[in-house]
Amino acid sequence: MEKNSLNILIGGEAGQGLVTLSQILTRAIVRAGYHIIVTQSYQSRIRGGHNSYTLRLCPDEIMAPREGLDIVVALNKETVELHSPELKPHGIVVLDEALDIKNADHITVPFNSLTSDKFWNASAVGVVSGILGLDESVVVRTASDFFAKHAPDSTEENIKSLVAGRNWMKGRATGFQKLKQPEPGNGRLMINGNEAIALGALSAGMKAMCFYPMTPATSIAITICEHAEKMGVIAEQAEDEISAINMAIGASFCGSPSLVPTSGGGFSLMAEGLSLAGMTETPVVIALAQRPGPSTGLPTRTEQGDLEFALHAGHGEFPRAVFAPGSVDECFRLTRKAFEIADKFRIPTIIMTDQFLADCYCASDPFTMDELDPINACDPEVSPDEPFLTYRITATGVSPRLFPGLSHECVVAHSAHELVIADSDEHTEKGHLTEDLSVRVRMVDKRNRKNDGLKRHIVDPTFCGNSDPDLLLVCWGSTRGAVHEACDELREMGLRAAYVHLSQVWPIDEDSVAGILRAAKEIVSVESNSTAQFARLLRRETGYRIERNVLRYDGLPMTPEFIIEKIGLGSRNV
Amino acid sequence: MEKNSLNILIGGEAGQGLVTLSQILTRAIVRAGYHIIVTQSYQSRIRGGHNSYTLRLCPDEIMAPREGLDIVVALNKETVELHSPELKPHGIVVLDEALDIKNADHITVPFNSLTSDKFWNASAVGVVSGILGLDESVVVRTASDFFAKHAPDSTEENIKSLVAGRNWMKGRATGFQKLKQPEPGNGRLMINGNEAIALGALSAGMKAMCFYPMTPATSIAITICEHAEKMGVIAEQAEDEISAINMAIGASFCGSPSLVPTSGGGFSLMAEGLSLAGMTETPVVIALAQRPGPSTGLPTRTEQGDLEFALHAGHGEFPRAVFAPGSVDECFRLTRKAFEIADKFRIPTIIMTDQFLADCYCASDPFTMDELDPINACDPEVSPDEPFLTYRITATGVSPRLFPGLSHECVVAHSAHELVIADSDEHTEKGHLTEDLSVRVRMVDKRNRKNDGLKRHIVDPTFCGNSDPDLLLVCWGSTRGAVHEACDELREMGLRAAYVHLSQVWPIDEDSVAGILRAAKEIVSVESNSTAQFARLLRRETGYRIERNVLRYDGLPMTPEFIIEKIGLGSRNV
Amino acid sequence: MYELGDYGDYITAWCPGCGNHNILKAVKDALFKLQLPPHRALFVSGIGQAAKAPHYINANVFNGLHGRSLPVATGARISNPELTVIVESGDGCHYGEGGNHFLAAIRRNVDITIIVHDNQVYGLTKGQASPTSSEGFITKTQPQGTHNARFNPVQVAVAMKAGFVARGFSGRVEHLSGLIQQGIKHRGLALIDVLQPCVSFNKVNTYGWYNQRCYILSEGYDPTDRNQAMLVSEEWGDRIPLGVIYKNDRPAFEDHFPVMKLGPAAMRPARLDTLKEIMESFS
């Protein structure tokens, strides 16, 4: 059964101040101690078009967006028309009385008598917070903080308008069932997936971020740029994505852990650079925020259509690791892991997110951000008396590292006068290009050996539910929350259901995954794409053919309702 | 048992005239009616380094290069040192007496007394053709043709030097066992894989070829450029590979079937364009000539390391077809097929070759080159009265086609005044960008439906050998010849062996391939890469896990000997 | 005889007040004045706000990748020299992502007309600095101001001897229409950089800012004088010149290919007889 939660949709045209309204309201809700899941729906334009912001809140933990609406805050007529049909029984619409929509169930607010046009938003925060019964002082404090930062000159009027809205709402009866009060949140963050990636990278010691703007990855760059100077980090907008990845590789070669955020089209342009990182054994982390493709596709919507491409991008053969966080918290943690693994194995790693998770705010406990292990500890087998070899052949395939011009702590015994030679051609241990074909074979084997080490560091799949289920849902990346909640409901309906989620999609541990699949009677893969790429991958890696899929590729986030409907319980005996 | 064939290696530094010698000798051998397989080994430099040209000849058909040498023609000392160990019993070395290598078995030719330095080569042709017992008039005619084209001013001296060499050789005893005379060849071509691709494209009606130079693909471009003007074809060197593919797409959109030859690094840069072709449904053919990677790798060597990348390159999901010719003849035929399929389904198609096949000359019967079917015949279901829609939704997923500004024969009923709109964003049937998510779903389904049609046009796998074999070799692309000959030998050794070769690697017909795999007791995949990409693909598509692989990744071509050795017959009972 | 309305009348996705509206008006006016049949025109664009423009015009359209409109346009010309090919995209498309194609197209001198909607910002991605942003321009990704020197496309094009180089301003529709007409008529590449206020993200280079500075080059100005053109193209500050800044009559790309005189590629059969002769040369 669905948890006791509320869905609020705030809708209007781009440019109407939707962001301000949503941000303040959401933050106040988080500060009040609620859990939230936010989905944003916007178009590839700056003004006009229909945009919406949907906030699900709950006193208990929640993991996914839900369908159906309890409150619609309509900044324009279109919002009412589009979203009224989604209202649940007792759902209400909040709108300006001037919008001229006659319906007794609507709360028509005389905004113009409460405040002037410009502060309409703030008033709406007052009204909605009143409906929800949020503590007024929390709301006012949140709004004050917000305006102090973004519009210091008009803080006062804004707050006045907010209070006016709040007062107007006071005492007005709504058939509306308020949520129970949550436990206090204790400094929870209101943070979205991309911001969590940015913080994760900064906490991992990232020193260079090179990017070319592309929705939905840009907010990773924006978050880092905002704090770059005080963090002592260089954030550079490149002339194109090819430059971005090569710049990051150059930076990493000289000692800066580096991040490259991008989306599908930009990632395509980075395929050659990815292969370069593989060959030169230069760590680099790519954050790939997916959107529906192919090509330009739907720039502001969500999809998981780039899995197979990310796994195989770049010509030739080289090891890589690919992570796919299933929550905002995992965005933070796996970004750190991506840096750690990139450095530990001197390989490129990829974090796959998507527009849904990128823009999805949630209430998160503050992140733990201790220092990561010192990068690439010296190989104890290599005596410091031996000359430095960039591509020293070792049992693990990983060679000790040195940065040009620097004596690195790990190889401190090596004089800083050692030279570091890296080459995109096949090369000797020293790093010089070679056409010696026996060296070639040894170098291929060396690089491939890293896969053994990588396999020992795989993030365990999350398994949840009955251990020998009748129905096993498999998923990866951002759909985890929806699958989790769907699975809960299926079990409540009496089905022996479970799910497994992979937040690392490469490499995969065949045995453990096959073990999980083997125990299930029926398997359904849940993916936001049209060809069930993950199911194919699992077949390749485990031999199991997953016959049924729940595939969503209309650009909207996966929801528990979508999954349950597609699974079609009607047609089976539960 | 190995066929009665000879292996001649001609070795020296780049710039020593190796090409002239080899070309004349090979052509004369082909004109004499022999079959040949040539492998070229060169370094990524212009002068110096060790280069070699190995010519296997046989009166009967042969398919693969072989190890072991019968004749070494040494233009320098290094060649003698490097290749003498590969000599078979009775093998001989031909070299200049000045090379100062004392060995009674060598044929030391006093070139300087036969001719001057400049014509050394021609003399060597005379000597070797004498050893082989080639008809002198054929050799002289071949050389005359060659020099008339490439060095008309010195034809006479060259021919004199050739004859001098020939005369010197006359009557000299060698322990050497000559081959039996072949049947006359009847106008066979001496042609390599890349030239065959070029001719295939021209015969398919290609009108635009856009490229950026990259070994080993450049010779496709060179062959087309040489003939472009008289063929009425535009061949344009682009500023980079991104431009090359986009130019080809623009050309194709306006009515020119287009080819883009490249190698791995360039192909990486084309991933975004590939996705664009998928989304805009613009046919384009890419010839991907592989070399060892990752990154720059070994530019002049061979590998099959880009299979998985080619199958998944480009963000988002869209149909494609990927061909992998197994012989020079297939290079021609499958290039035509690649154009046909690209146009029929309005998709990008890829021809995968590699340095070995690209540079491999063989004696080929002249190609049949009738006109292909007219491109993209009108969909009979669409009434010409209906307005033209670039992305009309049809049962097959393929929409009728029109070129901007032209009334196309297929849709002749449509006025030439119809407009053609193409978009890289998700779009309406008309071609305009849309954010209507239900249209999105219909467009994804439309594009995906092409896969059904594609599956009905798959090139059948080649199966050869015992129908329920104890050992089944699986292979794809250029290794076919080596696998074929290895398989013949295994059967001669008494093993119930067979092989299956896929010259189309995407899409794959699961049932027919699975059927073949099922019938085998043991399966070994033979690939020129280090991770058995094809075996992985087969597991994904059929569920069969191929446990054993013969993998070669030292940059050299696959040979029957290599396969047989790696299969390790020693350890089993035959 | 085509009416102005034949060139289309669509609702756009642009912000009210955006300079793009006027550029669109000027383009349609130019097509109308030239009486160019819509089906003979092909508009090619990349991705960005500017790149949506072709969707609002009745003509053939190829709306491709960010930064890659010029190669597509070149390919189109290769295929059908009877098409009038017009490229419309933003400053980010042409001078950022597509910079290499910009250089190459000028060198090729392909017979296309390039209309750059130059708002000195990345509009569609919400306001990052573009190559033409002034130094110090502050954005969310350049909070300390961009430190790259402003790219001056007009001057680089003059330095590279582009066939036709002009600057227009979306505030001067009629003048701009005139430039576009000349550009289309010019045989070879025509670059028209159009100053375009972005009311949402560029609070520096506004209508007022441009109006104060822009002036139209005098009648007597000789655009074939390259040295003078170098000086004029340098002007950017208190005064910004509009008009045809430079032109020459280098042969166009198309002039080098005899086959292009024979019309659209799609109408020419493959020359299989010639090919058979070529094949025989391999024997």
Place this chain on the structure above:
Amino acid sequence: MYELGDYGDYITAWCPGCGNHNILKAVKDALFKLQLPPHRALFVSGIGQAAKAPHYINANVFNGLHGRSLPVATGARISNPELTVIVESGDGCHYGEGGNHFLAAIRRNVDITIIVHDNQVYGLTKGQASPTSSEGFITKTQPQGTHNARFNPVQVAVAMKAGFVARGFSGRVEHLSGLIQQGIKHRGLALIDVLQPCVSFNKVNTYGWYNQRCYILSEGYDPTDRNQAMLVSEEWGDRIPLGVIYKNDRPAFEDHFPVMKLGPAAMRPARLDTLKEIMESFS
């Protein structure tokens, strides 16, 4: 005190007589004259004959992708401002595949020295036309001669106000060494285009051809005069000027980042305390 020999003495893979040999000599001479410690220098290159040069020098090396040396060099500077970063690659790398990075690097004014081995041909891939090939240059892929206008990198760099623009000739080693030394000492981007005969594939621009035409700019030439530099950079024909053609003292890229003053990134710990404050701003 470093000896000339400390900068390396390797067998190269270049053709005998190739202009690259002398460029290598000039580079080593410049390093020696500057007494640059080998481990403080990083050579970045792309792919091509020229791009092999760093393998023949004792220094740190990153030999990356064709056309992509400039972004790598920029990234290297971001990480360690104490390194002297020198980029060596061919005309194809810099002006062909890498054209967009060439424009961007000039705009950024990164403190690197770019030595372009300009042989006006794609050497390693066996002789196709490059952007600097003269119009009409005949090759196997341009059998009718290239129809693209010759790219004049020096003039484009001057037009874009690159910090330091010079032309050298591999036939004048000592002069070239001087240019390289000045380039390295210049704070900001230094472009040194070096005329380099390719004896295997360029039968037009030979030693003789260059010797006949090249002259060294007179002592009195003032490279800070941009208008004059535009004219001089135009010269290409009977007379080809060598020397520092243009320079200015725009701030370098590095000057915009306070953190770069603190030394190599690898030596700076992550500022976790600051980050914790940032995180708190999300609550």
